Amino acid sequence: MAIRYIGIITVLFILILPVLTLAGALSIDQMKWYMLIGSILWFILAPFWIKNK
């Protein structure tokens, strides 16, 4: 269950990054790298709670 919450937070993290960029709080280069990290994290976590039934 904890992994699932971390996964949801990861997706929200990815979504908030360009919002921060639009708000001027994050450079676009920073956004790109953080987004890649978030994406990798998502694909590491997702198989734990999205099962192949």
Next chain:
Amino acid sequence: MQSEISVEAPEVAQGEFEREPIPASKQKDWKSFLGMYAGEHAAGTEFMIGPLFLAAGASLYDLLIGLFIGNVLALLTWRYIVAPIAVSKKLTLYFHLEKIAGDKLVKVYNIVNGILFCFLAGAMVTVSASAVGVPFNIVFDVPESIFGFSTFGFSMIVIVVGLVMTVVAAAGYNTVAWVSNMAAPWMIVVFAACGMAALYQMGVTSFDALVEGAFWDHAVSVVQAKSGKTDFGIGKIIIFAWLCNGAMHFGMADLSIMRFAKDTKAGWGPAIGMFLGHYMAWIAAAFLLAAQIHLINDTSANPGALAWGAIGWTGILVVIIAGWTTANPTIYRAGLAFQSLMPKAKSFVGVLVAGVIATIAGIFPNLSAKLLDFVGLYGTILGPMGAIIFVDHYFSKRFNFPNFFAEQKGISFNTTVLIAWVIPVLFGLYMILNQGVFAAYMVIPCWVASGILYITLMKIKKA
């Protein structure tokens, strides 16, 4: 009634029930379809379709309203045309059609259907390959000829990508659904991120600037200065958004997917796919092209390059995975079509054949460049068979002709179906290819004509 069909289904001989109703134990909750469709419709091809609206000169207002209406209509078509029949009969499109048209005619239809699906999947392979090529600086250029090659390096990437997609699709529906479900939430937020990053790159950092739409008007003017002015009003946008998946809903191709549904609520399954994939993603993709024009004055819509420009490596990943999760069910559907030609073969054989054809199609980039015309054309060609299924299901009793005619009469080639299918399609093709009618415009007229023609011919036959 549905559970009776399912419970009484005999022991299945093959893994994925190609020729049996889906048993109750294998039916899926409607939520399973949300992820499946979200993955399918938040696709790599959205990166190609979105920029079209900008290039064709659609206003931002028309785009926002037109796409909304068109997607609502598409969703209603799935829910009220496809889902009730899929849940009632729980058969693949091909087996369902065999009962009406006879196995020999279905083989003809299957070949047409499977090949068209393969070309669609091939376009998605091309899109994914375009992203794989970006880090290696391998150019994705579109040759003049339909069957012209791109660079050697790009063709090699297409082959590798296509084979990987084929192997995954051959593993079966559950694997396809799992991959789509896993990627869908991530993919959707990344599509949204693409749009927002593009807005930032154009300096559109306030709601007022977004509403004003000067960035959009500028991009439209640049594209049209290079490519010439075209007309793409709200009516055309609505029809395109509604019928770009005409073969799936009006054509009943999604019977093969929705037969796994427990109830007709599965018909709402495409909702997320429609409004995030065919709404938000198309708009975001259009913004990507607008940003590219703003930054480097480049009007070429190379999916991989567009996403790379906005969000870097994540953009490469999203184009690859979006293309992959769309190609998977398309190859799977085509595989089912070919499978019906060889019912004794293992279920993965049809999928492997479809995957190889899709990969070959993907090698020719101009096929994917013609995607917009192609989707309308395939809706026009395949849609009418859906009308025959529809009238057979709902009107056979009312008009007093036997449903599942071929099965009841023990015939293998129902010429009535052939006539009801081919005549409207030939008329539609004439209008599209000869008269220059926008392909998507012909889907519904051909569908209605086929339905009416089938009822009329069946009545005449009975008389």
